[in-house]
Amino acid sequence: MSNSQQVFDAWLAGDLTTDACRNALSHDPVWRARFETAAQLQQLARQPDYPPVPQVDTSSMFRQQWGHKTPATTSWWPRLSVGMSALALVISMSPLSLQVQNGGIALRWSEVDPMEMQLQVQQQVAAQLASYKTEQQQYLQTQMQRQQQQQASQLILLKDYLTEAEQKNRRGDMLELVEYLNQQRQADWQYWQDNVQPTQARLNYSPDNRINRQN
Incomplete structure (x- = not known):
């Protein structure tokens, strides 16, 4: 070499x-x-x-996406809220009344107008449905935001991977092209040494050239 x-x-x-x-x-x-x-x-x-890819903690993202996942736990607060609302609805619908007389507490069943009772029930049911609808909208909005964040993180990971792969491919192609050009130049140089130089030497030392040089 x-x-x-x-x-x-x-x-x-x-x-x-x-x-x-x-x-x-x-x-x-x-x-x-x-x-x-x-x-x-x-x-x-x-x-x-290409612009630099922002720094991303890829290890934590991969653990969250494909790593071990703990079973999802359901919050006890929504269940308790629904249970207390149902209990309040039952109490309000019953004709039970609480009275204090002579320093004592007495529970009595009072007569309630059916129309008034039906109106109260409808109002309470409508209020509960409105509250439940609001909670569901908030929950869906939170889930949508989490999904968008996860998709954005996955796009960043994909862009990082494609950029790195493209750089490796470009370097490999360049080295192969340089090697090919080197081989072509070496072949041309070898051909010149094997063919052109001997021919030129024979022409320089031919009898005609010698006579011309002597003259």
Whole structure:
């Protein structure tokens, strides 16, 4: 392996700067041309310049998405709220009344107008339905926000993966192209040494050329 090829390989491996490689190959026009071609290819491979991907804690996202998940626990507060509302509705519908007489407490069944009782029941049912509807809307809105955040995180992960994969593919293609050009140049150089140089030498030392030189 020639010294010029070692310098070129060191530059490809990143152990030598571009200016240092250009100066080291200034005496060898063949390897200097190969170096300039590879440098232009590297410059083209760096375009376009993508903006940096924001820092994301990918490990925690993957654990949340595909890791071990604890069973979802249901909050006891909604159940207690519904139970207390049902109890209040039953008490309000019953004709039970509480009275305090002579320092004592007495429970009595009082007579209630059926129309008035039906109206109260309808009002309380409507209030409970409105409260339940509000709670459901809030719950759905919260779930929608969580889903949007999860989708945004997955898109960031996908963009990071595609950017990294594209950079690796570009580097691999560039190295393959440089290797192909090197092989073509070596084949041309070998052909010149095997065919052109001997032919030129025979022409220079032919009898006609000798006579012309003597004249």
